[in-house]
Amino acid sequence: MSHISYDIVIVGGGSAGSALAASVKKRAPSLTIAIIEPSDKHYYQPAWTLVGAGEFDVNKTVRPMAEAIPDGITWLQAAVTEFQPTEKQVVTDKLGTIQYTQLVVAAGLKLNWEGIKGLTETLGKNGVTSNYRFDLAPYTWQLVQQLESGEAIFTQPPMPIKCAGAPQKALYLSCAEWQGKNRLGHIKASFYSSTPALFGVKEYVEPLMQYIRRYKVNLNLNSTLVEVDGPAKTAWFNVKDADGNVTRISKPFDLLHVVPPQTALDFLKQSPLVNADGWVEVDQHSLQHVRYPEVFGVGDCTSTPNAKTAAAARKQVVIAAENLLAQREGKALPSRYDGYGSCPLTVEKGKIILAEFGYGGKIVPTFPWDSTKPRRSAWLLKKYVLPWLYWNLMLKGREWLARCGACG
Template identity: 60%
Template sequence: MNDQHWGPSISADIVVIGGGTAGIGFVASLLKREPHLKITVIEPSAEHYYQPAWTLVGGGAYNVKDTVRPMGSVMPRQAKWLQASVTGIDPNQRLLTLDDQRSVSYQNLIVCPGLRLAWEKIEGLQESLGQHGVTSNYSFQHANYTWEQVQKLKSGKALFTQPAMPIKCAGAPQKALYLSCDHWRKRAVLNNIDVEFNLAGAALFGVATFVPPLMKYIEKYNARLAFNANLVKVDGPAQTAWFEVKDADGNVTRQAKTFDLLHVVPPQVSPDFIANSPLADAAGWCEVDPHSLQHPRYPDVFALGDICGTTNAKTAAAVRKQIVVVAENLLALRKQRPLPLKYDGYGSCPLTVEKGKVILAEFGYGGKLLPTFPLDPTVPRRSAWWLKATLLPWFYWNGMLKGREWLTRVSRVD
């Protein structure tokens, strides 16, 4: 139900900021437990996206049209949808301000607006995207352009970039490289293409266990790794990218590199209304206890999804487990009982190392391996590709967004 006609002040019971994976999945799960709860969702977008498939779109393995649906079709019917943006949060007064000047008061606040892709932090990027070979699988509008450019390229230089952490799905920047290289290898043009992966950080992947199998693919595709190289400027017409490169002594120099294809992953930040609010931690993310996902200073507030100032991987798989923790803990709080569940930092990165094979990296806080299946997680598997490309998208629309909690076993507080 989309209501645009309320007065200047709205009083709500449970308010959820965000209608993405975390917001819709959480509301659906909460209503399965307590169908009579009064929940208000604040979400400006008219569309809902299944973002994990955009990597596959850029690799020619998925139709981009299948990654979007109208927001109204996924919004749980019992929830009230305010199609607006939050501009301010006053947790001391339990009050939100909206972009249309209305205010919303709440008893409990669930913060899950996701993060913001800061395209503007790379000079010249916004003017270049979608032309001159400049693309990004992080954009619904440009994932198809990635695939067009990959098919077109028969020789030349291909640059792939990864900004500083944290970002959504830390494996996605290199998935673009692997799927592109696999296509070029099968078309027998890979030897004519100079492939380089520029990472702002100093490691190929944050969990050491998965670095050796990934390095095998880097070597198989004859790709070069440029560590501590952060993209800062793009000139599309000149097909030139500039990187700030840090040496072993910490000295930074600016280097220009030409390209025929440039796959960019933008820097990612907390939305301003969170970063500038009392809910924020020092880095601007929503501060929460890493296990209960409750705010340490405002106990009536919980957060989940990409906005959390936690060290887990920012993935849809993380949200799947966080939903259960926040739903159960919120209901316990409302009944003045101890919070029963704790989140272990679980996240999953299905690394598409070639078309038809995936290394299923599942891990929690501290890089602890948390495999769902009793198989060696470092081995690329066809079954994991089927999971990534077929089963998970189906389950997302038909299960997760409808409150069905599949493979969500979480720990209870001792």
């Protein structure tokens, strides 16, 4: 089955890849489009934070990949092993060589669980969990319910990561649960973040700090989790001081919520499409590859300096769809991506600070309100509206709110 050819080949059937396929097919129904994706499941990952707080059914965050692939799109269930952009083809593990006129890379990123010593051996037991995995988010909720006293530690690795607010979401929702059960006085919550600031957009820092104080969280910045001993209930951190000196400290825990370090995927790192850090090298506004004009990139795998969120992917797919169709016809690329990303920060049960921002940390709100204020309406949006919108609109090429924002 070698040398199959398509007008457009999309590598990756996650949020960005499937949504892009739907958007292009809607605009140009006659084109032959294939998605290369090895997984047989498709996940709605933004809800896993709510799963870890007992607010969402984990089984409603997964569907068969066949249901997520848009109508009229060919699903090639295989993995890409090599990119050959000068020949306009990719090599797969099961289907041989696939040729294309245009290529879109939407492969996501790698959760590097092995990047923290001892972590993989203890995940899902010994009080060690993560909302970044489908099978572990329910364990987070189990631990939160069971903990009545002791040390609860929440971590954030170095950037870039997908949904930079998610590490804090786990912290706030757990603390809200404990506060509601009058346990917070017996449970000491700590947040250890590799970043130098609580959040990357300055306007949201003080509103979030109010919750840090409300929940009496022990906040530790410039602190990176490097090792875990689950049976000994001990975590080690590298802490950097103002002069750049690094000290290693150990901390005991009863609950440890870990967000793993995240990197570019191995098969992409070895390709000619990436920059020195392994990210697909595209123009940050057009999403067109800087060296191969028939190649575009969307979602978490690209070099664009935006927040890696489902909201960003939702906006990017419209830009990429319009631009790749223009490129196909030899026209100037009409659309520009402004770096939009959204992070619905679940600061308590029933309230969210809906952080929305573009390149340079510029606030770009979708709705006519002060986005630094926690709101009930934003909670309803995240819990009820956005999952429905994702499955029924975004993956179907219906681009409601895609030009102006909120989804993540």
